[in-house]
Amino acid sequence: MANNGLVSVESRFSVAETIDRLAEIATAAGLRIFARIDHAAGAHEIGASLRPTELLIFGHPKGGTPLMQDQQLAGIDLPIKALAWEDGHGKVWLSYNDADWLAERHGLGDASREAVAAIAAGMQKVISAAAGVGQP
Template sequence: MRFLPLLALATVGGLLSQPALAEGDNGIEHLTSETNFSTVVRQLNDALDDNGLSLMATVNHGQNAANNDLELAPTMTFIFGNPKAGTPMMQCQGSVALDLPQKMVVRETDDGVRLEWNDPHYLAERHGLEGCDLPLDNIAGVLNDVAERAAQ
C-alpha cells in the first residue's frame, strides 16, 4: 500500500479549523482531525496524488517502535514533493535541501489525529530565501489543501 504525507487539522466543536503555527512559532503548522488514523493516511495519499506531489518515502515510526519492543502511538512521516517547487528553492540556497523534500507527520494523539508540516515561509526565513522570487504562498496553499483534505 502506498502512503502519502498527512497534515494536522485543529477541531473546534467538531469542525476543522484553519492551520495554525504551533506554540513557539517554530514554523510547524498543524491540523487535528476526528477521523481515524488509517482513513487520514488514505485520504492523504489521495490528496497528494490529486495535487501532483510525488511520494518519495514513508517512515512508520509506530511500527519501528513495536519492532523494537517499544510503544508509540501510530505515527508516520511522509516525505513528498514536486521538483518544480523544490528545485528553485535549492537553486536559491542549497542548504534548503536539509528540509526538502517536504515532510508531513501524521500521529494519533488524545485529541485526534494530528497532521504537522513545515511552513514554507519559515523555511525561506531559515535558509535566507527572501531575495528569491519563489511561489511560497502557492506552496503553502497546496500544503494546507492536502492537509485539509486528508483530515476530512
C-alpha cells in the first residue's frame, strides 16, 4: 500500500464485471448500494476518452455511524467507495481506502477501533471475492 491510504487488488474480471460482482456480494452481505458511477461514460459524454473506470458507493449505517459519532468529519469519506479501473496495460484493479488510514486521517479514537477493524475485515473479504482473488 502506498502512503496515500489506497489499497489496490488486481481483478480477474473486466471493470464492469468486477463492479457487478462487488455490488452483488455487498448486497448479499446486507450492505446498501448508494450509487454506481461510470466515469468512462461521463468522459464519453463530453467527447473525451477514459479507460474503463467505475465507482461503487456502498455501506451500512452500522459501520459508518460510530466513526461519525467519534469524528463527524469522517462522513466525508463515508459511505465506503471502491473504484474498478483498467490501467494502461489492460489490467483491472479494484481500489479502496484503507480503514486504518481513514482512522488516522480523521483522528478516530479508541471508541472507533472495533468499527474500523470490522470495516477493514469486511472490505478485504468483499473486495477479494469481487476481484476473484484466491479463486481457481
